[in-house]
Amino acid sequence: MTVKTLTAALLTTVALAAPAFAECEVTLRSSDTHPDGYPTVEGVKHMAAQAKEASDGRICIEVFPSSQLGEEKDTIEQTQFGVIDMVRASFGSFNDIVPEAQLLSLPYLFRSEAHLHAVMDGPIGDELADAFAEHDLIALAYYDGGSRSFYNNQKPITSIEDLAGMKFRVMQSDVFVDMMSALGANATPMPYGEVYSSIQTGVIDGAENNWPSYDSSGHYEVAKYFTLDQHLMVPELVAVSKTKWDALSPEDQEILRAAAESSEPVQRKLWADQEKASEEKVLAAGAEIVRDIDKTPFIEAMVPVYEKYVTTDAFKDLVKRIQDTQEGATQ
Template structure:
Protein backbone atom coordinates (compact mmCIF):
# COMPACT_ATOMS: atom_id res chain seq x y z
CA UNK A 1 0.00 0.00 0.00
CA UNK A 2 2.91 2.28 0.86
CA UNK A 3 4.52 1.42 -2.48
CA UNK A 4 1.30 2.37 -4.31
CA UNK A 5 1.14 5.65 -2.39
CA UNK A 6 4.70 6.50 -3.45
CA UNK A 7 3.87 5.74 -7.06
CA UNK A 8 0.72 7.86 -6.86
CA UNK A 9 2.67 10.73 -5.31
CA UNK A 10 5.35 10.49 -7.98
CA UNK A 11 2.71 10.47 -10.70
CA UNK A 12 1.01 13.51 -9.16
CA UNK A 13 4.35 15.37 -8.98
CA UNK A 14 5.19 14.50 -12.60
CA UNK A 15 1.76 15.67 -13.75
CA UNK A 16 2.24 18.89 -11.80
CA UNK A 17 5.66 19.52 -13.39
CA UNK A 18 4.30 18.81 -16.85
CA UNK A 19 1.44 21.22 -16.29
CA UNK A 20 3.86 23.86 -15.01
CA UNK A 21 6.08 23.35 -18.04
CA UNK A 22 3.13 23.64 -20.41
CA UNK A 23 2.09 26.88 -18.77
CA UNK A 24 5.63 28.34 -18.63
CA UNK A 25 6.16 31.58 -20.47
CA UNK A 26 9.29 32.49 -22.41
CA UNK A 27 9.89 36.25 -22.35
CA UNK A 28 11.82 37.71 -25.28
CA UNK A 29 13.60 41.06 -25.02
CA UNK A 30 13.36 43.60 -27.85
CA UNK A 31 15.21 46.91 -28.15
CA UNK A 32 14.30 50.22 -29.82
CA UNK A 33 16.16 53.52 -29.68
CA UNK A 34 12.94 55.53 -30.06
CA UNK A 35 10.65 56.71 -27.22
CA UNK A 36 7.52 55.03 -25.91
CA UNK A 37 4.59 55.59 -28.27
CA UNK A 38 6.77 55.87 -31.38
CA UNK A 39 5.33 53.90 -34.35
CA UNK A 40 8.11 51.30 -34.40
CA UNK A 41 7.81 50.75 -30.63
CA UNK A 42 4.05 50.33 -30.89
CA UNK A 43 4.42 47.97 -33.86
CA UNK A 44 6.77 45.64 -31.96
CA UNK A 45 4.46 45.76 -28.95
CA UNK A 46 1.60 44.78 -31.27
CA UNK A 47 3.74 41.94 -32.65
CA UNK A 48 4.25 40.79 -29.04
CA UNK A 49 0.51 40.87 -28.35
CA UNK A 50 -0.17 38.73 -31.42
CA UNK A 51 2.56 36.24 -30.53
CA UNK A 52 1.28 35.94 -26.95
CA UNK A 53 -2.29 35.43 -28.14
CA UNK A 54 -1.45 32.97 -30.91
CA UNK A 55 0.89 30.85 -28.77
CA UNK A 56 -1.58 30.68 -25.90
CA UNK A 57 0.67 32.77 -23.69
CA UNK A 58 3.77 30.58 -24.11
CA UNK A 59 5.75 33.55 -25.48
CA UNK A 60 5.74 37.22 -24.53
CA UNK A 61 7.77 40.18 -25.76
CA UNK A 62 9.17 42.95 -23.56
CA UNK A 63 10.01 46.09 -25.55
CA UNK A 64 12.77 48.26 -24.13
CA UNK A 65 12.25 51.66 -25.78
CA UNK A 66 14.27 54.89 -25.49
CA UNK A 67 17.62 53.11 -25.94
CA UNK A 68 17.30 51.51 -22.50
CA UNK A 69 19.49 48.63 -23.66
CA UNK A 70 21.93 50.88 -25.54
CA UNK A 71 22.23 52.69 -28.85
CA UNK A 72 21.69 50.82 -32.11
CA UNK A 73 25.33 49.83 -32.64
CA UNK A 74 25.36 48.16 -29.21
CA UNK A 75 22.01 46.42 -29.55
CA UNK A 76 22.91 45.03 -32.98
CA UNK A 77 25.79 43.18 -31.32
CA UNK A 78 23.50 42.13 -28.47
CA UNK A 79 20.96 40.54 -30.80
CA UNK A 80 23.61 38.89 -32.99
CA UNK A 81 25.25 37.35 -29.92
CA UNK A 82 21.92 36.31 -28.37
CA UNK A 83 22.03 38.62 -25.33
CA UNK A 84 18.64 39.88 -26.52
CA UNK A 85 16.35 38.06 -28.92
CA UNK A 86 14.77 40.90 -30.93
CA UNK A 87 15.74 44.34 -32.20
CA UNK A 88 14.19 47.10 -34.30
CA UNK A 89 16.98 49.01 -35.98
CA UNK A 90 17.73 51.15 -39.03
CA UNK A 91 18.90 49.22 -42.08
CA UNK A 92 21.99 51.41 -42.60
CA UNK A 93 24.19 50.06 -39.76
CA UNK A 94 23.97 46.62 -41.39
CA UNK A 95 25.51 47.85 -44.66
CA UNK A 96 28.95 46.53 -43.71
CA UNK A 97 27.60 43.16 -42.56
CA UNK A 98 24.72 42.34 -44.91
CA UNK A 99 25.76 43.39 -48.42
CA UNK A 100 22.24 43.34 -49.80
CA UNK A 101 21.12 45.93 -47.23
CA UNK A 102 23.19 48.50 -49.15
CA UNK A 103 20.56 48.79 -51.89
CA UNK A 104 17.65 50.26 -49.88
CA UNK A 105 20.14 52.62 -48.18
CA UNK A 106 21.24 54.18 -51.48
CA UNK A 107 20.27 57.84 -51.91
CA UNK A 108 17.24 58.37 -54.17
CA UNK A 109 16.88 54.64 -54.92
CA UNK A 110 13.15 54.89 -54.13
CA UNK A 111 10.87 57.28 -55.98
CA UNK A 112 8.30 57.42 -53.16
CA UNK A 113 7.21 55.61 -50.02
CA UNK A 114 4.71 53.64 -52.12
CA UNK A 115 7.56 52.52 -54.39
CA UNK A 116 9.56 51.45 -51.34
CA UNK A 117 6.61 49.42 -50.03
CA UNK A 118 6.24 47.55 -53.32
CA UNK A 119 9.96 46.77 -53.42
CA UNK A 120 10.31 45.63 -49.81
CA UNK A 121 7.06 43.60 -49.96
CA UNK A 122 8.30 41.82 -53.09
CA UNK A 123 11.20 39.74 -54.41
CA UNK A 124 13.92 42.26 -53.53
CA UNK A 125 12.69 42.39 -49.94
CA UNK A 126 12.74 38.58 -49.78
CA UNK A 127 16.30 38.58 -51.12
CA UNK A 128 17.39 40.99 -48.39
CA UNK A 129 15.64 38.93 -45.70
CA UNK A 130 17.48 35.79 -46.82
CA UNK A 131 20.80 37.65 -46.70
CA UNK A 132 20.32 38.56 -43.03
CA UNK A 133 20.55 34.87 -42.08
CA UNK A 134 24.26 34.98 -42.93
CA UNK A 135 24.67 37.52 -40.14
CA UNK A 136 22.98 35.22 -37.62
CA UNK A 137 19.67 37.06 -37.84
CA UNK A 138 16.16 36.48 -39.12
CA UNK A 139 14.65 39.61 -40.68
CA UNK A 140 11.02 39.39 -39.60
CA UNK A 141 9.69 42.67 -41.01
CA UNK A 142 10.54 45.95 -42.69
CA UNK A 143 9.03 49.05 -41.10
CA UNK A 144 8.54 52.58 -42.41
CA UNK A 145 10.88 55.37 -41.42
CA UNK A 146 9.62 57.91 -43.91
CA UNK A 147 12.00 60.03 -45.94
CA UNK A 148 15.18 61.44 -44.42
CA UNK A 149 16.14 65.06 -45.06
CA UNK A 150 18.82 67.47 -43.85
CA UNK A 151 18.26 70.00 -41.08
CA UNK A 152 20.67 72.48 -39.51
CA UNK A 153 20.99 75.47 -37.19
CA UNK A 154 22.75 77.77 -39.68
CA UNK A 155 20.74 78.48 -42.82
CA UNK A 156 18.08 77.20 -45.24
CA UNK A 157 19.33 74.67 -47.80
CA UNK A 158 17.83 75.30 -51.24
CA UNK A 159 20.58 73.79 -53.41
CA UNK A 160 23.66 71.58 -53.23
CA UNK A 161 25.78 74.74 -53.01
CA UNK A 162 24.18 75.55 -49.66
CA UNK A 163 25.57 72.31 -48.21
CA UNK A 164 29.20 73.41 -48.57
CA UNK A 165 31.22 73.15 -45.38
CA UNK A 166 28.33 72.24 -43.06
CA UNK A 167 28.84 69.41 -40.54
CA UNK A 168 26.04 66.83 -40.34
CA UNK A 169 25.54 63.89 -38.04
CA UNK A 170 24.83 60.71 -39.99
CA UNK A 171 24.02 57.10 -39.21
CA UNK A 172 27.12 54.95 -38.78
CA UNK A 173 27.17 53.91 -42.44
CA UNK A 174 29.80 54.47 -45.13
CA UNK A 175 27.06 55.21 -47.67
CA UNK A 176 25.76 58.09 -45.57
CA UNK A 177 29.28 59.44 -45.01
CA UNK A 178 29.98 59.34 -48.74
CA UNK A 179 26.60 60.84 -49.60
CA UNK A 180 27.29 63.90 -47.43
CA UNK A 181 30.81 64.24 -48.84
CA UNK A 182 29.43 64.12 -52.41
CA UNK A 183 27.24 67.10 -51.51
CA UNK A 184 30.24 69.12 -50.31
CA UNK A 185 29.48 68.83 -46.59
CA UNK A 186 31.21 66.99 -43.73
CA UNK A 187 29.74 63.86 -42.16
CA UNK A 188 30.10 63.00 -38.48
CA UNK A 189 28.80 59.54 -37.52
CA UNK A 190 27.56 59.48 -33.94
CA UNK A 191 24.90 57.79 -31.80
CA UNK A 192 21.39 59.18 -32.12
CA UNK A 193 21.24 60.12 -28.45
CA UNK A 194 24.17 62.54 -28.77
CA UNK A 195 22.75 64.62 -31.63
CA UNK A 196 20.78 67.24 -29.67
CA UNK A 197 23.68 68.31 -27.45
CA UNK A 198 26.13 68.19 -30.35
CA UNK A 199 24.01 70.62 -32.40
CA UNK A 200 23.40 72.79 -29.36
CA UNK A 201 27.12 73.08 -28.55
CA UNK A 202 28.22 73.50 -32.17
CA UNK A 203 30.07 70.19 -32.52
CA UNK A 204 27.90 69.72 -35.60
CA UNK A 205 25.66 72.07 -37.56
CA UNK A 206 22.82 69.62 -38.02
CA UNK A 207 21.72 66.12 -38.90
CA UNK A 208 19.38 64.28 -41.26
CA UNK A 209 16.26 62.36 -40.37
CA UNK A 210 12.50 62.08 -40.80
CA UNK A 211 9.89 64.39 -39.26
CA UNK A 212 8.95 62.11 -36.32
CA UNK A 213 12.59 61.78 -35.22
CA UNK A 214 13.20 65.51 -35.75
CA UNK A 215 10.16 66.06 -33.53
CA UNK A 216 10.44 63.43 -30.78
CA UNK A 217 14.18 63.94 -30.23
CA UNK A 218 13.45 67.70 -30.09
CA UNK A 219 16.11 68.47 -32.69
CA UNK A 220 13.79 71.17 -34.05
CA UNK A 221 14.59 73.18 -30.92
CA UNK A 222 18.25 73.54 -31.88
CA UNK A 223 18.13 73.20 -35.69
CA UNK A 224 15.30 75.28 -37.17
CA UNK A 225 16.11 74.88 -40.89
CA UNK A 226 14.61 71.66 -42.35
CA UNK A 227 15.25 71.04 -46.05
CA UNK A 228 12.88 68.51 -47.63
CA UNK A 229 15.43 66.95 -50.00
CA UNK A 230 14.24 63.40 -49.12
CA UNK A 231 17.58 61.81 -49.97
CA UNK A 232 16.67 58.41 -48.57
CA UNK A 233 13.45 56.54 -47.91
CA UNK A 234 15.22 53.99 -45.78
CA UNK A 235 13.15 51.15 -44.30
CA UNK A 236 13.94 49.89 -40.84
CA UNK A 237 14.29 46.21 -40.04
CA UNK A 238 12.88 44.13 -37.19
CA UNK A 239 15.26 41.22 -36.57
CA UNK A 240 15.45 38.15 -34.36
CA UNK A 241 18.50 36.20 -33.28
CA UNK A 242 18.62 33.23 -35.66
CA UNK A 243 19.60 30.69 -33.00
CA UNK A 244 16.59 31.75 -30.91
CA UNK A 245 14.33 31.56 -33.96
CA UNK A 246 15.66 28.12 -34.91
CA UNK A 247 14.74 26.81 -31.44
CA UNK A 248 11.07 27.53 -32.14
CA UNK A 249 8.89 24.74 -33.45
CA UNK A 250 7.91 25.07 -37.14
CA UNK A 251 4.42 26.03 -35.97
CA UNK A 252 5.73 28.77 -33.69
CA UNK A 253 8.09 30.02 -36.41
CA UNK A 254 5.07 30.46 -38.67
CA UNK A 255 3.24 32.32 -35.88
CA UNK A 256 6.19 34.69 -35.36
CA UNK A 257 6.53 35.41 -39.08
CA UNK A 258 2.80 36.03 -39.54
CA UNK A 259 2.65 38.25 -36.46
CA UNK A 260 5.54 40.30 -37.86
CA UNK A 261 3.79 40.60 -41.22
CA UNK A 262 0.59 41.69 -39.50
CA UNK A 263 2.52 44.30 -37.51
CA UNK A 264 3.75 45.95 -40.73
CA UNK A 265 0.26 47.14 -41.73
CA UNK A 266 -0.22 48.48 -38.20
CA UNK A 267 3.12 50.29 -38.26
CA UNK A 268 2.49 51.89 -41.66
CA UNK A 269 -0.83 53.24 -40.45
CA UNK A 270 0.75 54.60 -37.26
CA UNK A 271 3.67 56.02 -39.22
CA UNK A 272 1.53 57.99 -41.68
CA UNK A 273 -0.38 59.58 -38.80
CA UNK A 274 2.77 60.35 -36.79
CA UNK A 275 4.59 61.82 -39.80
CA UNK A 276 1.77 64.30 -40.47
CA UNK A 277 1.40 65.12 -36.77
CA UNK A 278 5.14 65.74 -36.33
CA UNK A 279 5.44 67.98 -39.36
CA UNK A 280 2.54 70.08 -38.11
CA UNK A 281 4.09 70.26 -34.62
CA UNK A 282 7.57 71.38 -35.72
CA UNK A 283 6.15 73.98 -38.10
CA UNK A 284 4.02 75.39 -35.27
CA UNK A 285 7.17 75.55 -33.14
CA UNK A 286 8.96 77.67 -35.74
CA UNK A 287 10.83 75.20 -37.91
CA UNK A 288 11.47 76.62 -41.38
CA UNK A 289 10.79 73.97 -44.04
CA UNK A 290 12.13 74.48 -47.55
CA UNK A 291 11.87 72.26 -50.64
CA UNK A 292 15.05 72.37 -52.72
CA UNK A 293 15.39 71.28 -56.35
CA UNK A 294 16.25 67.59 -55.92
CA UNK A 295 17.85 67.09 -59.33
CA UNK A 296 21.14 68.63 -58.25
CA UNK A 297 21.23 66.30 -55.23
CA UNK A 298 20.42 63.29 -57.41
CA UNK A 299 23.13 64.18 -59.95
CA UNK A 300 25.71 64.42 -57.16
CA UNK A 301 25.09 60.79 -56.13
CA UNK A 302 26.85 59.20 -59.14
CA UNK A 303 30.16 58.60 -57.27
CA UNK A 304 28.26 57.10 -54.31
CA UNK A 305 26.66 54.49 -56.57
CA UNK A 306 29.96 53.82 -58.34
CA UNK A 307 31.71 53.17 -55.01
CA UNK A 308 29.06 51.04 -53.31
CA UNK A 309 27.26 49.18 -56.11
CA UNK A 310 30.33 47.16 -56.96
CA UNK A 311 29.27 43.66 -58.02
CA UNK A 312 26.73 41.97 -60.24
CA UNK A 313 24.43 41.02 -57.35
CA UNK A 314 24.02 44.63 -56.22
CA UNK A 315 23.82 45.98 -59.78
CA UNK A 316 20.99 43.56 -60.55
CA UNK A 317 19.21 44.49 -57.32
CA UNK A 318 19.40 48.19 -58.21
CA UNK A 319 17.97 47.41 -61.65
CA UNK A 320 15.23 45.28 -60.07
CA UNK A 321 14.28 48.13 -57.71
CA UNK A 322 14.15 50.63 -60.56
CA UNK A 323 11.98 48.25 -62.60
CA UNK A 324 9.28 48.05 -59.92
CA UNK A 325 6.37 50.29 -60.89
Protein backbone atom coordinates in the same frame (compact mmCIF):
# COMPACT_ATOMS: atom_id res chain seq x y z
CA MET B 1 29.39 49.29 -24.36
CA THR B 2 31.06 45.92 -23.79
CA VAL B 3 29.35 42.55 -23.99
CA LYS B 4 29.97 42.06 -20.26
CA THR B 5 28.50 45.45 -19.32
CA LEU B 6 25.47 45.05 -21.55
CA THR B 7 24.83 41.52 -20.33
CA ALA B 8 24.90 42.66 -16.70
CA ALA B 9 22.52 45.54 -17.41
CA LEU B 10 20.22 43.27 -19.36
CA LEU B 11 20.08 40.65 -16.62
CA THR B 12 19.23 43.34 -14.07
CA THR B 13 16.42 44.67 -16.26
CA VAL B 14 15.08 41.19 -16.89
CA ALA B 15 15.14 40.38 -13.17
CA LEU B 16 13.06 43.48 -12.42
CA ALA B 17 10.56 42.61 -15.15
CA ALA B 18 10.42 38.89 -14.42
CA PRO B 19 7.12 38.75 -12.46
CA ALA B 20 5.13 40.21 -15.36
CA PHE B 21 6.42 37.54 -17.72
CA ALA B 22 6.66 34.60 -15.32
CA GLU B 23 3.80 32.76 -17.04
CA CYS B 24 5.49 32.88 -20.46
CA GLU B 25 7.32 29.84 -21.79
CA VAL B 26 9.18 31.98 -24.36
CA THR B 27 10.17 35.56 -23.55
CA LEU B 28 11.84 37.71 -26.19
CA ARG B 29 13.48 40.99 -25.24
CA SER B 30 13.26 43.55 -28.05
CA SER B 31 15.29 46.75 -28.26
CA ASP B 32 14.34 50.06 -29.88
CA THR B 33 16.20 53.37 -29.81
CA HIS B 34 12.99 55.42 -30.09
CA PRO B 35 10.72 56.46 -27.18
CA ASP B 36 7.62 54.68 -26.00
CA GLY B 37 4.68 55.51 -28.26
CA TYR B 38 6.82 55.92 -31.37
CA PRO B 39 5.41 54.05 -34.43
CA THR B 40 8.21 51.46 -34.50
CA VAL B 41 7.80 50.74 -30.78
CA GLU B 42 4.05 50.43 -31.16
CA GLY B 43 4.50 48.18 -34.19
CA VAL B 44 6.53 45.69 -32.17
CA LYS B 45 4.00 45.95 -29.32
CA HIS B 46 1.27 44.96 -31.78
CA MET B 47 3.41 42.03 -32.87
CA ALA B 48 3.80 41.08 -29.20
CA ALA B 49 0.05 41.14 -28.60
CA GLN B 50 -0.62 39.02 -31.67
CA ALA B 51 2.06 36.47 -30.76
CA LYS B 52 0.81 36.18 -27.18
CA GLU B 53 -2.79 35.66 -28.31
CA ALA B 54 -1.90 33.13 -31.01
CA SER B 55 0.25 31.12 -28.58
CA ASP B 56 -2.30 31.17 -25.74
CA GLY B 57 0.07 33.25 -23.67
CA ARG B 58 3.15 31.10 -24.15
CA ILE B 59 5.12 33.64 -26.23
CA CYS B 60 5.82 37.08 -24.79
CA ILE B 61 7.76 39.94 -26.38
CA GLU B 62 9.02 42.57 -23.96
CA VAL B 63 9.79 45.88 -25.70
CA PHE B 64 12.56 48.12 -24.32
CA PRO B 65 12.28 51.59 -25.95
CA SER B 66 14.44 54.71 -25.56
CA SER B 67 17.77 52.88 -26.03
CA GLN B 68 17.37 51.17 -22.65
CA LEU B 69 19.46 48.25 -23.91
CA GLY B 70 21.93 50.43 -25.83
CA GLU B 71 22.24 52.41 -29.06
CA GLU B 72 21.34 50.74 -32.36
CA LYS B 73 24.85 49.64 -33.36
CA ASP B 74 25.43 47.99 -29.97
CA THR B 75 22.04 46.28 -29.85
CA ILE B 76 22.41 44.91 -33.38
CA GLU B 77 25.71 43.29 -32.39
CA GLN B 78 24.19 41.89 -29.19
CA THR B 79 21.29 40.44 -31.18
CA GLN B 80 23.76 38.72 -33.48
CA PHE B 81 25.49 37.27 -30.39
CA GLY B 82 22.17 36.20 -28.86
CA VAL B 83 22.51 38.44 -25.78
CA ILE B 84 19.45 40.41 -26.91
CA ASP B 85 16.64 38.46 -28.57
CA MET B 86 15.23 41.06 -30.96
CA VAL B 87 16.08 44.46 -32.36
CA ARG B 88 14.24 47.10 -34.32
CA ALA B 89 16.69 49.28 -36.22
CA SER B 90 17.06 51.28 -39.39
CA PHE B 91 18.41 49.44 -42.42
CA GLY B 92 21.18 52.03 -42.47
CA SER B 93 22.52 50.70 -39.19
CA PHE B 94 23.13 47.31 -40.83
CA ASN B 95 25.12 48.73 -43.76
CA ASP B 96 28.51 47.62 -42.47
CA ILE B 97 27.18 44.16 -41.52
CA VAL B 98 25.05 43.08 -44.47
CA PRO B 99 26.46 44.27 -47.82
CA GLU B 100 23.05 44.14 -49.52
CA ALA B 101 21.66 46.54 -46.90
CA GLN B 102 23.94 49.26 -48.23
CA LEU B 103 22.08 49.25 -51.52
CA LEU B 104 18.85 50.28 -49.82
CA SER B 105 20.70 53.28 -48.38
CA LEU B 106 21.64 54.60 -51.80
CA PRO B 107 20.28 58.15 -52.14
CA TYR B 108 17.19 58.62 -54.30
CA LEU B 109 16.86 54.86 -54.91
CA PHE B 110 13.17 54.87 -54.00
CA ARG B 111 10.73 57.17 -55.79
CA SER B 112 8.01 57.09 -53.16
CA GLU B 113 6.79 55.21 -50.11
CA ALA B 114 4.51 53.17 -52.38
CA HIS B 115 7.57 52.15 -54.40
CA LEU B 116 9.41 51.20 -51.21
CA HIS B 117 6.50 49.04 -50.02
CA ALA B 118 6.26 47.26 -53.38
CA VAL B 119 9.96 46.37 -53.19
CA MET B 120 10.06 45.26 -49.55
CA ASP B 121 6.80 43.27 -49.68
CA GLY B 122 7.84 41.36 -52.81
CA PRO B 123 10.54 38.87 -53.85
CA ILE B 124 13.33 41.39 -53.24
CA GLY B 125 12.31 41.61 -49.59
CA ASP B 126 12.63 37.82 -49.36
CA GLU B 127 16.11 37.96 -50.90
CA LEU B 128 17.20 40.56 -48.37
CA ALA B 129 15.91 38.38 -45.54
CA ASP B 130 18.14 35.56 -46.79
CA ALA B 131 21.12 37.95 -46.74
CA PHE B 132 20.43 38.89 -43.11
CA ALA B 133 20.17 35.22 -42.11
CA GLU B 134 23.77 34.75 -43.23
CA HIS B 135 24.74 37.23 -40.51
CA ASP B 136 22.82 35.58 -37.65
CA LEU B 137 19.74 37.82 -37.95
CA ILE B 138 16.28 36.60 -38.96
CA ALA B 139 14.27 39.37 -40.64
CA LEU B 140 10.67 39.35 -39.44
CA ALA B 141 9.14 42.67 -40.55
CA TYR B 142 9.87 45.71 -42.68
CA TYR B 143 8.54 48.95 -41.21
CA ASP B 144 8.30 52.49 -42.56
CA GLY B 145 11.09 54.90 -41.75
CA GLY B 146 9.82 57.75 -43.90
CA SER B 147 11.99 59.94 -46.04
CA ARG B 148 15.10 61.50 -44.56
CA SER B 149 15.96 65.15 -45.14
CA PHE B 150 18.51 67.67 -43.85
CA TYR B 151 18.05 69.96 -40.88
CA ASN B 152 20.52 72.38 -39.29
CA ASN B 153 20.91 75.41 -37.04
CA GLN B 154 22.79 77.67 -39.46
CA LYS B 155 20.66 78.53 -42.51
CA PRO B 156 17.97 77.26 -44.90
CA ILE B 157 19.41 74.75 -47.38
CA THR B 158 17.99 75.69 -50.78
CA SER B 159 20.70 74.29 -53.08
CA ILE B 160 23.57 71.84 -53.07
CA GLU B 161 25.98 74.76 -52.73
CA ASP B 162 24.50 75.58 -49.32
CA LEU B 163 25.80 72.26 -47.95
CA ALA B 164 29.45 73.06 -48.65
CA GLY B 165 31.59 72.69 -45.54
CA MET B 166 28.70 72.08 -43.17
CA LYS B 167 28.97 69.35 -40.53
CA PHE B 168 26.14 66.80 -40.38
CA ARG B 169 25.62 63.79 -38.17
CA VAL B 170 25.05 60.56 -40.07
CA MET B 171 24.50 56.98 -38.97
CA GLN B 172 27.66 54.97 -38.45
CA SER B 173 27.83 53.71 -42.03
CA ASP B 174 30.30 54.27 -44.86
CA VAL B 175 27.62 54.89 -47.46
CA PHE B 176 26.22 57.80 -45.45
CA VAL B 177 29.67 59.29 -45.05
CA ASP B 178 30.28 59.03 -48.79
CA MET B 179 26.90 60.59 -49.54
CA MET B 180 27.75 63.67 -47.51
CA SER B 181 31.19 63.94 -49.07
CA ALA B 182 29.64 63.82 -52.55
CA LEU B 183 27.38 66.70 -51.55
CA GLY B 184 30.33 68.78 -50.34
CA ALA B 185 29.48 68.49 -46.65
CA ASN B 186 31.37 66.91 -43.75
CA ALA B 187 29.94 63.74 -42.21
CA THR B 188 30.21 63.06 -38.49
CA PRO B 189 29.09 59.53 -37.58
CA MET B 190 27.72 59.35 -34.04
CA PRO B 191 25.02 57.57 -32.02
CA TYR B 192 21.52 58.99 -32.35
CA GLY B 193 21.36 59.84 -28.65
CA GLU B 194 24.27 62.28 -28.92
CA VAL B 195 22.85 64.43 -31.72
CA TYR B 196 20.86 66.96 -29.67
CA SER B 197 23.74 68.04 -27.46
CA SER B 198 26.18 67.98 -30.38
CA ILE B 199 24.05 70.44 -32.35
CA GLN B 200 23.48 72.53 -29.25
CA THR B 201 27.22 72.80 -28.51
CA GLY B 202 28.33 73.30 -32.11
CA VAL B 203 30.09 69.98 -32.57
CA ILE B 204 27.88 69.56 -35.66
CA ASP B 205 25.65 71.94 -37.59
CA GLY B 206 22.81 69.51 -38.08
CA ALA B 207 21.68 66.03 -39.04
CA GLU B 208 19.34 64.23 -41.44
CA ASN B 209 16.23 62.35 -40.52
CA ASN B 210 12.45 62.10 -40.93
CA TRP B 211 9.56 64.14 -39.53
CA PRO B 212 8.82 61.92 -36.47
CA SER B 213 12.48 61.68 -35.45
CA TYR B 214 13.02 65.41 -35.96
CA ASP B 215 10.09 65.89 -33.60
CA SER B 216 10.44 63.16 -30.96
CA SER B 217 14.17 63.77 -30.48
CA GLY B 218 13.60 67.48 -29.91
CA HIS B 219 16.12 68.25 -32.66
CA TYR B 220 13.78 70.93 -34.04
CA GLU B 221 14.49 72.89 -30.84
CA VAL B 222 18.16 73.29 -31.73
CA ALA B 223 18.02 73.02 -35.55
CA LYS B 224 15.04 74.91 -36.95
CA TYR B 225 15.93 74.81 -40.66
CA PHE B 226 14.49 71.67 -42.31
CA THR B 227 14.93 71.09 -46.05
CA LEU B 228 12.72 68.42 -47.66
CA ASP B 229 15.21 67.06 -50.17
CA GLN B 230 14.08 63.49 -49.26
CA HIS B 231 17.45 62.01 -50.17
CA LEU B 232 16.79 58.70 -48.44
CA MET B 233 13.87 56.39 -47.87
CA VAL B 234 15.40 53.74 -45.66
CA PRO B 235 13.12 50.99 -44.32
CA GLU B 236 13.18 49.80 -40.73
CA LEU B 237 13.85 46.19 -39.82
CA VAL B 238 12.56 44.01 -37.00
CA ALA B 239 14.95 41.08 -36.58
CA VAL B 240 15.38 38.24 -34.13
CA SER B 241 18.62 36.56 -33.12
CA LYS B 242 19.26 33.44 -35.20
CA THR B 243 20.42 31.69 -32.03
CA LYS B 244 17.06 32.38 -30.39
CA TRP B 245 15.16 31.57 -33.59
CA ASP B 246 16.81 28.18 -34.02
CA ALA B 247 15.83 27.28 -30.45
CA LEU B 248 12.14 27.82 -31.22
CA SER B 249 9.81 25.12 -32.48
CA PRO B 250 8.59 25.42 -36.10
CA GLU B 251 5.13 26.19 -34.72
CA ASP B 252 6.43 29.09 -32.62
CA GLN B 253 8.46 30.38 -35.56
CA GLU B 254 5.30 30.46 -37.67
CA ILE B 255 3.43 32.29 -34.91
CA LEU B 256 6.14 34.97 -34.77
CA ARG B 257 6.25 35.36 -38.56
CA ALA B 258 2.47 35.78 -38.74
CA ALA B 259 2.49 38.26 -35.84
CA ALA B 260 5.28 40.25 -37.47
CA GLU B 261 3.47 40.34 -40.82
CA SER B 262 0.28 41.54 -39.14
CA SER B 263 2.20 44.39 -37.49
CA GLU B 264 3.46 45.88 -40.77
CA PRO B 265 0.24 47.64 -41.91
CA VAL B 266 -0.38 48.76 -38.32
CA GLN B 267 3.05 50.37 -38.04
CA ARG B 268 2.77 51.96 -41.49
CA LYS B 269 -0.58 53.55 -40.61
CA LEU B 270 0.81 54.80 -37.31
CA TRP B 271 3.81 56.16 -39.20
CA ALA B 272 1.67 58.14 -41.65
CA ASP B 273 -0.35 59.58 -38.77
CA GLN B 274 2.80 60.44 -36.82
CA GLU B 275 4.40 62.17 -39.81
CA LYS B 276 1.41 64.48 -40.11
CA ALA B 277 1.29 65.18 -36.37
CA SER B 278 5.04 65.80 -36.18
CA GLU B 279 4.96 68.20 -39.12
CA GLU B 280 2.18 70.21 -37.49
CA LYS B 281 4.03 70.28 -34.16
CA VAL B 282 7.39 71.50 -35.44
CA LEU B 283 5.74 74.10 -37.67
CA ALA B 284 3.85 75.46 -34.66
CA ALA B 285 7.15 75.58 -32.75
CA GLY B 286 8.70 77.83 -35.42
CA ALA B 287 10.66 75.42 -37.61
CA GLU B 288 11.39 76.81 -41.07
CA ILE B 289 10.64 74.31 -43.83
CA VAL B 290 12.15 74.46 -47.33
CA ARG B 291 9.77 72.47 -49.55
CA ASP B 292 10.56 73.55 -53.10
CA ILE B 293 14.04 72.42 -54.05
CA ASP B 294 15.58 71.28 -57.34
CA LYS B 295 16.79 67.75 -56.58
CA THR B 296 18.53 67.28 -59.92
CA PRO B 297 21.99 68.53 -58.79
CA PHE B 298 21.73 66.39 -55.65
CA ILE B 299 20.87 63.29 -57.70
CA GLU B 300 23.66 63.96 -60.21
CA ALA B 301 26.17 64.30 -57.35
CA MET B 302 25.39 60.72 -56.27
CA VAL B 303 26.97 59.11 -59.36
CA PRO B 304 30.30 58.34 -57.59
CA VAL B 305 28.42 56.89 -54.61
CA TYR B 306 26.58 54.45 -56.86
CA GLU B 307 29.81 53.61 -58.67
CA LYS B 308 31.51 52.79 -55.37
CA TYR B 309 28.82 50.54 -53.90
CA VAL B 310 27.08 49.01 -56.92
CA THR B 311 30.16 47.10 -58.05
CA THR B 312 29.16 43.50 -58.73
CA ASP B 313 26.85 42.15 -61.38
CA ALA B 314 24.57 40.88 -58.63
CA PHE B 315 24.36 44.33 -57.02
CA LYS B 316 23.76 46.02 -60.36
CA ASP B 317 20.97 43.56 -61.06
CA LEU B 318 19.41 44.13 -57.65
CA VAL B 319 19.47 47.92 -58.02
CA LYS B 320 17.95 47.66 -61.49
CA ARG B 321 15.18 45.39 -60.25
CA ILE B 322 14.45 47.81 -57.41
CA GLN B 323 14.28 50.72 -59.83
CA ASP B 324 12.09 48.73 -62.23
CA THR B 325 9.60 47.68 -59.55
CA GLN B 326 6.28 49.42 -60.06
CA GLU B 327 4.22 50.91 -57.27
CA GLY B 328 1.38 48.60 -56.36
CA ALA B 329 3.25 45.48 -57.53
CA THR B 330 2.41 42.29 -55.67
CA GLN B 331 4.37 39.17 -54.94
